[in-house]
Amino acid sequence: MGKLVAYHLPGAWGLVSVSPFCLKLDAFLRMTGIEHDAVTTPTPFGGPKRKAPWIEHEGRKIGDSTHIILYLKERFGVDPNQALSEEQQGIALSIQRMIEENLYWVMVNDRWNTPENWPILKSTVLGSLPRLPRELLAPIARRGVMKQLAGHGMGKHSAQEIAAIGTRDIDALAALLGDKPWFFGDEPTETDAVAYGQLANIHSVGFSSPMKASIAGHANLVSFIERFAARYYP
Ligand SMILES: N[C@@H](CCC(=O)N[C@@H](CS)C(=O)NCC(=O)O)C(=O)O
Structure with a gap:
């Protein structure tokens, strides 16, 4: 291979x-x-x-x-979801779509379309570029992302509406996880990788956001992020 x-x-x-x-x-x-x-x-x-x-x-x-x-x-020949029932696989895909096609855009808005977060974002997300190309690329990249936000539709909402949209997704994820260690029980599946990728990227950022506060309000989601990191990123 x-x-x-x-x-x-x-x-x-x-x-x-x-x-x-x-x-x-x-x-x-x-x-x-x-x-x-x-x-x-x-x-x-x-x-x-x-x-x-x-x-x-x-x-x-x-x-x-x-x-x-x-x-x-x-x-x-790997599949962490192989033990899931057909119904669970359907739920897994729905969770993935909610996270990647909706909640992701709330995160993008928090990062790129929130003036107080922009300087922090610029120096981290684009931080691996040398200073000059970074200064040139940053406004172009930002304009591109704003276009994407508007095209998706998330960028058409007010900051309050976006916060409410994201909070509902976070609340739904907290309810789906419940008191289980992983989204589908005792063993991690692909859904946990999907959720970790997104939730850790909201929870760990160096600025405050309504989404970050929303995760902090759900002890089970915070424990989930910590559990995932301890297991796969020790
Ligand atoms: N559906 C894609 C989405 C990938 C994606 O949107 N990646 C972002 C970074 S988080 C990107 O590369 N954006 C650059 C751009 O859209 O110009 C996937 O699952 O990989």
Whole structure:
């Protein structure tokens, strides 16, 4: 089997990557024990979809964390979800979609569209770039992200509405986890990697946000993030 290389955006705030999708893939690779090289890349532009993460394996480049995980499951014969019932698999996909297609955009708004967070963000998320390219790239990157936020629709809401949207997702995640150690019981599954990638990236940031406060208000989610980190990022 050829060597697998996974490309991730850089880390900050004690996390391996500031990108929830990169952190999710890294967590999945650790969970399944697939041998690989993890490479940090300052921008997503080397990826086949110009987004991070991406992998290279046996001469192929594959982009999108979900496509990559589907590929890895098939190619390496791993599946942390194999013990789940069909109903649980349906719930797992719904949780993933809520986190990645909705809550993610609340996080993006907190990071890029909140003036007091911008300087902190610039020096961490773009912090691995040398100063001059960073100063040139930062406003361009920010304009691009604002366009994405508006295109998605999240950026059309007021700050209060966005906070309320994110809080409902966080409350739903806390209710789904309940008092279990992992989302589907006693053993971690892919859903835990998805949730960790996103929740840790809200909880650990160096600025306050309504979402961070919302997670802090759910002791089970805070314990979950700590439990995941202790197990896979000791
Ligand atoms: N659906 C993709 C989303 C990846 C994604 O949005 N990555 C962000 C970083 S968190 C990115 O590279 N954004 C750059 C851009 O959109 O220009 C996945 O699961 O990998």
